[in-house]
Amino acid sequence: MNELEKNLNIPKIALGVWAWGSGAVGGDQVFGNHMGADELRPVFQKALDEGLNLWDTAAVYGMGASETMLGDFVKDVPRESLLLSTKFTPQIAEEVENPGEKMIAGSFERLHTDVIDIYWIHNPADVAKWTPELIPLAKSGKVKYIGVSNHNLAEIQLANQILAEEGLKVSALQNHYSLLHRSSEDAGILEFAKENGMTFFSYMVLEQGALSGNYDTAHPFPTGSDRAEAYNNSLPQLETLIQAMADMAKKYQGTVAQIAIAWAIAKGTVPIVGVTKVNQVEDAAHAATINLTSEEITQLEKLADQTKVNTLRNWEKPMA
Incomplete structure (x- = not known):
């Protein structure tokens, strides 16, 4: 356990709210969601009940809409009961003297806080x-x-060097990492994180639902969203993998999504699971209790490789 994990007492799973709110790069455009506070407040409360208190967002998600939605719930609970993770996005930085100070000030206002944990x-x-x-x-x-x-x-090494000159360090890494996208592992980033006391947070472990077991050729993603365009054509290639995950889930009295999440935990990462429904929070909580065997991990990775599905998205580059 490194310094960040010990001092923040982080849970095994973080919860993502990219899909909360609407607008540019927001929940409606990326995920096809249209959800308000009445639908999401029970999700927030269920997470607290389950001890999942680390929330990940970004100033750019919905251009502040995600932070605003989360902040509306944050203000009603003790700040010390939550861990807040948000992001400085260079592409939306204002041309001012201290753009970092400016962007975090907006996050503070929307999230109703004066400190960001990560x-x-x-x-x-x-x-x-x-x-x-x-x-x-x-x-x-x-x-x-x-x-x-x-x-x-x-x-990562350059950023860490720059911070080290000021007595600071990179404490956490966050990359796209899933059964279908393991380039951070291939590039040695997971090993580097472990060796240098950095926590690796894996996002898109469910590939925006493609590894949830909820979508197949008969039940594709709704048209009109980015994820439909990204994954619908690949659904036939995923059928064998999804079936194996479903069979494995029966052993653990779980779901396909829980197997995908449990795999990410078994790999030594903290998965960031997007949640918009109460049952998704329950999925995440149960996934944290599943301990896959080394044989099961090998089987899943072999089947994932056999799909030949490429899930590199337009905002990222190959890590290896």
Whole structure:
């Protein structure tokens, strides 16, 4: 257990709210969701009941809409009962003297807080330029831990070097990582994280639902969303893998989604699971109790490789 995990007492699973809210890069465009506070408040409350208190969002999701929705619930509970993770996105940084200070001020206002537990640089647009923006935020106590997302190994090392010169470090990594997308493992990033006391957060472990068991050729993703365009053509290739996951789920009295999540935990990562329904929170909570065998992990990875499905998305690059 590293410093971040010990001091924050993080749960095995983080909950993502990319799909909360609407607007540019928001829940309606990316996921085809149209949900309001009445539908999402029970989801938030169920998570608290289950001890899943780490919430991951970003200023760019819905251009603040995701943070605003989450913040409406955050303000009604003791701040110390939650862990908040949000992101500095270089592409929406304003041309002001301190763009990092400016962006986090907006996140503070929307999330009803004055400190972020894990603050991320969302992508490596220019590591040398943007990494220093988080230094004053960490030194002033506005940010407890610094993370980098969608960075390759060389970019992670550069960011860590820049921070080390100021007595700081990269404490967390967050990359797309799933049964169908293991490039961070192939590139040695998971091993690097372990060796350097960094927590690896895996996002899209369910491939936005493609590995949930809820979608197949007879039940494709609703048209009009990014995920429909990304995954619907690949659903036939996933059938054998999904069936094996379903068979495995029976052993653990679980679901296909829980097997995908349990795999990510078994690989030493903290999966970020997007939740918009109460049963998805329940899925996540049960997944944290499933301990897959090494044989099962090998079987899942072999079948995943055999699908030949490429899930690299338009905002990311190959890590290896």
